[in-house]
Amino acid sequence: MISSRTGARSAKTSRRLVALALGLGLASAALGTASPASARTAARTAAHPAPAGSTLAASARYAGSAEDAANNKAFFDAVLKSVAEKQAAHPNLKSVTVYYNASQAPSFRSQISSAASIWNSSVSNVKLQATSSGADFAYYEGSDPRGSYASTDGHGSGYIFLDYAQNRQYDSIRVAAHETGHVLGLPDHYSGPCSELMSGGGPGPSCTNRYPDATERARVDQLWAYGLAKALAAVNTGR
Numbered sequence: 001m002i003s004s005r006t007g008a009r010s011a012k013t014s015r016r017l018v019a020l021a022l023g024l025g026l027a028s029a030a031l032g033t034a035s036p037a038s039a040r041t042a043a044r045t046a047a048h049p050a051p052a053g054s055t056l057a058a059s060a061r062y063a064g065s066a067e068d069a070a071n072n073k074a075f076f077d078a079v080l081k082s083v084a085e086k087q088a089a090h091p092n093l094k095s096v097t098v099y100y101n102a103s104q105a106p107s108f109r110s111q112i113s114s115a116a117s118i119w120n121s122s123v124s125n126v127k128l129q130a131t132s133s134g135a136d137f138a139y140y141e142g143s144d145p146r147g148s149y150a151s152t153d154g155h156g157s158g159y160i161f162l163d164y165a166q167n168r169q170y171d172s173i174r175v176a177a178h179e180t181g182h183v184l185g186l187p188d189h190y191s192g193p194c195s196e197l198m199s200g201g202g203p204g205p206s207c208t209n210r211y212p213d214a215t216e217r218a219r220v221d222q223l224w225a226y227g228l229a230k231a232l233a234a235v236n237t238g239r
């Protein structure tokens with residue numbers, strides 16, 4: 001639910017780097033095959049060493065002080081680009097489907113599946129579906145003092161990281177559904193009420209709402225109606 005991966009890098013620079021990576025055609029990496037998890041973890045640890053008393057710090061951050069809007073946006077852009085490339089290659093596809101690979105997050109298989117079902121029953125312009133190869137993004141699991149988050153691997157591919165401790169403290173399906181909300185383009189809104197999915201850990205561990213509210217649903221449908229059209233146009237013009 002939090003992400004501080006880009007650290008001090010400015011949002012603008014981050015967006016530019018992602019745009020550059022996408023421009024170089026690195027977006028459609030095969031998430032189902034190569035698993036850079038260990039390398040990524042090492043890089044994360046090096047770039048963001050856990051502060052002293054990190055368990056307490058993680059709880060505090062989870063409540064909303066370290067949201068990383070730029071990283072969430074980069075993640076969504078990467079997913080959108082990946083989906084747009086498939087749409088461009090198969091113009092007869094009728095529905096927009098975002099494929100995910102959950103094989104690297106075996107402990108959360110049922111939560112991820114529930115999160116996909118929740119979103120599929122909540123929005124109409126985009127659907128989530130599991131796959132074992134050629135996914136648009138992947139789920140990973142592990143321990144990170146910063147909790148769960150959505151991010152990119154620096155090469156335009158998106159992934160969701162699910163943190164063990166956070167998923168024990170908070171409703172695990174809500175966590176998975178929240179992170180999946182980033183896949184669909186929603187930013188964090190930690191100050192929101194429990195009825196919002198993107199308020200994440202803001203309302204505290206007692207909040208177990210697993211469904212997006214009407215505003216969040218409408219926003220996702222809007223993003224996938226207009227955002228995908230734009231991404232598709234960019235793919236078709238070779239940008």
Ligand SMILES: [Zn+2]
Nearest residue numbers: 001002188200
């Ligand atoms: Zn979040």
